[in-house]
Amino acid sequence: PLNLEEIGRLRRLFRARVESLLAVDDLVETVIEALDREGILDDTIVVFSSDNGYLLGEHAQQGKVVFYEESIAVPLLIRGPGFPSGAISDIPVQNIDYPVTIAEVAEAEPMVEVDGRSIIELLDDDRQNRALFIMASRGDLSDTDWWTGIRTRRFSYIRHADGSEQLFDLLNDRFQLDDLGGSAQYTEVRSFLAAELDAFESCAGDSCDRDIDDDELIELIRL
Helix, strand or coil: CCCHHHHHHHHHHHHHHHHHHHHHHHHHHHHHHHHHHCCCHHHCCEEECCCCCCEECHHHCEECCCCCHHHHCCCCEEECCCCCCCCCCCCCCCCCHHHHHHHHHCCCCCCCCCCCCCHHHHHHCCCCCECEEEECCCCCCCHHHCEEEEECCCEEEEEECCCCEEEEECCCCCCCCCCCCCCHHHHHHHHHHHHHHHHHHCCCHHHHCCECCHHHHHCCCCC
């Protein structure tokens, strides 16, 4: 548990970060007003997102580049042609999908092989079972700090550089407090996800677009 001094420091840091977002609000307003003045707002896609989420005391940590939901789940708001106003979706997407989406709307053809998919296409196909490849992505991490993983709608599976595994059932453990990485009951689930992770780590292009049905994973749980 964090002590009172640490909690106070993190609270001050949180407030400072929230206050700094006032400048972002001002920027968004200025850009939208300028696009409207020029008469091109309705022909412009505006994307608001972020890099890794930043932990401020969750799991007794401060920082990012970790596998917890507070770090890997970031905001994504899009307005413009091809995106219905007010629509909210929980289809899994990630940053490799952004450039593909913009290229589609701009009717541009990527000149390199892309791993992502158009978000418009994912929404149209209702890709509820799409699985995401996640990984530590900072160059200053030591060899032992690296990890890769898979995020399905229900499960988060992590493989660390030393070969150890972690597994979280997000439906029953939304705060990731119960690590099932050593549970015999979930041995077959881990084996399945480990094989999928191997495929993700060597994929390119279309082979990176993978679905994992959580209902099938649940059937692998040993009762």
